[in-house]
Amino acid sequence: xxxxxxxxxxxxxxxxxxxxxxxxxxxxxxxxxxxxxxxxxxxxxxxxxxxxxxxxxxxxxxxxxxxxxxxxxxxxxxxxxxxxxxxxxxxxxxxxxxxxxxxxxxxxxxxxxxxxxxxxxxxxxxxxxxxxxxxxxxxxxxxxxxxxxxxxxxxxxxxxxxxxxxxxxxxxxxxxxxxxxxxxxxxxxxxxxxxxxxxxxxxxxxxxxxxxxxxxxxxxxxxxxxxxxxxxxxxxxxxxxxxxxxxxxxxxxxxxxxxxxxxxxxxxxxxxxxxxxxxxxxxxxxxxxxxxxxxxxxxxxxxxxxxxxxxxxxxxxxxxxxxxxxxxxxxxxxxxxxxxxxxxxxxxxxxxxxxxxxxxxxxxxxxxxxxxxxxxxxxxxxxxxxxxxxxxxxxxxxxxxxxxxxxxxxxxxxxxxxxxxxxxxxxxxxxxxx
Numbered sequence: 470x471x472x473x474x475x476x477x478x479x480x481x482x483x484x485x486x487x488x489x490x491x492x493x494x495x496x497x498x499x500x501x502x503x504x505x506x507x508x509x510x511x512x513x514x515x516x517x518x519x520x521x522x523x524x525x526x527x528x529x530x531x532x533x534x535x536x537x538x539x540x541x542x543x544x545x546x547x548x549x550x551x552x553x554x555x556x557x558x559x560x561x562x563x564x565x566x567x568x569x570x571x572x573x574x575x576x577x578x579x580x581x582x583x584x585x586x587x588x589x590x591x592x593x594x595x596x597x598x599x600x601x602x603x604x605x606x607x608x609x610x611x612x613x614x615x616x617x618x619x620x621x622x623x624x625x626x627x628x629x630x631x632x633x634x635x636x637x638x639x640x641x642x643x644x645x646x647x648x649x650x651x652x653x654x655x656x657x658x659x660x661x662x663x664x665x666x667x668x669x670x671x672x673x674x675x676x677x678x679x680x681x682x683x684x685x686x687x688x689x690x691x692x693x694x695x696x697x698x699x700x701x702x703x704x705x706x707x708x709x710x711x712x713x714x715x716x717x718x719x720x721x722x723x724x725x726x727x728x729x730x731x732x733x734x735x736x737x738x739x740x741x742x743x744x745x746x747x748x749x750x751x752x753x754x755x756x757x758x759x760x761x762x763x764x765x766x767x768x769x770x771x772x773x774x775x776x777x778x779x780x781x782x783x784x785x786x787x788x789x790x791x792x793x794x795x796x797x798x799x800x801x802x803x804x805x806x807x808x809x810x811x812x813x814x815x816x817x818x819x820x821x822x823x824x825x826x827x828x829x830x831x832x833x834x835x836x837x838x839x840x841x842x843x844x845x846x847x848x849x850x851x852x853x854x855x856x857x858x859x860x861x862x863x864x865x866x867x868x869x870x871x872x873x874x875x876x877x878x879x880x881x882x883x884x885x886x887x888x889x890x891x892x893x894x895x896x897x898x899x900x901x902x903x
Contacts, residue, residue, distance in 0.1 A: 513744030675749030
């Protein structure tokens with residue numbers, strides 16, 4: 470196996486499979502799964518910060534830019550010899566570019582794994598943001614006990630549910646669990662919609678804020694902290710090449726991406742509106758926490774529990790899929806000359822266990838997903854989604870960029886860098902004052 474980073478592709482077999490090409494519908498399924506992830510949880514909180522109208526505009530704008538960046542990646546991939554994201558960056562910027570992609574994928578995927586565990590912990594064991602107590606499902610059902618604390622509940626899930634799944638050495642082994650995870654995400658959105666519509670008909674719904682509320686000049690800069698959250702929610706570029714390689718024609722990937730982006734943008738805005746109708750300004754960074762409220766009926770309480778459990782289980786099943794890509798990138802980065810990871814049992818086991826331990830400790834130490842979304846969206850995610858694809862077009866090693874491409878790429882890189890810098894500075898300023 471070649472030691473070069475662009476020759477090792479997470480989620481791809483070492484040799485091409487003789488199986489028939491994947492369908493566009495299958496690619497839509499895979500891309501949508503990569504996009505939705507945990508981003509949907511914090512979308513309602515962005516409406517709280519931005520207001521409904523700016524949030525809708527921002528979701529549409531970032532989805533469109535994601536489509537443009539994927540088109541850039543696909544065009545430069547098929548104009549050169551590279552078959553991976555890291556390979557395309559290596560053709561343009563050498564080894565530094567290849568390593569930059571790998572590092573960003575590692576940061577993004579590890580961060581998302583931590584976010585998944587935080588959300589699962591919120592659902593099972595509750596949380597206490599800003600001093601307010603939100604009980605988890607286990608605490609509601611059995612009372613507050615030592616065994617349903619966040620620390621123990623997450624440890625149990627990791628050891629007896631996630632560990633057996635992440636020990637599978639072929640990603641194909643997860644195809645059924647991935648299909649179930651998507652179904653659970655759909656159930657989550659459907660139940661949330663029913664609850665919001667019921668509240669609207671009963672006159673109990675909250676009025677969504679159409680525009681942001683600016684109390685002082687510093688409030689304006691706080692608006693930028695919502696942008697990285699939405700950027701993270703649309704970052705799926707690390708899976709573009711593995712998915713596209715299974716299709717018969719490169720153009721099919723663009724079609725699949727556009728269908729997926731329209732679908733996911735619609736889901737994001739719908740859950741944002743429905744979440745705001747249900748909870749108004751009391752909405753939390755993780756909307757699942759809000760569903761611990763007492764309902765007026767047994768059916769309402771059951772639906773609240775179902776919506777939380779459905780999405781928590783969805784994340785449990787998506788976690789191993791994300792772990793495949795993360796583990797492969799870390800192994801190739803640390804051990805480029807070693808044999809394939811799946812054939813080296815000791816290395817495979819200790820790397821898998823190390824990633825689980827790190828994710829667990831981080832989820833316990835930092836139980837607020839808003840900070841993780843802001844950090845990822847302001848750094849590695851924005852690089853993978855916008856800065857790297859734009860830089861490839863501006864570098865133009867194959868001489869295929871048009872004037873329109875360069876203008877669009879320059880604007881994309883510039884806006885991404887400016888908004889990320891403002892978001893990071895605002896967060897640092899807020900933390901220094903707290």
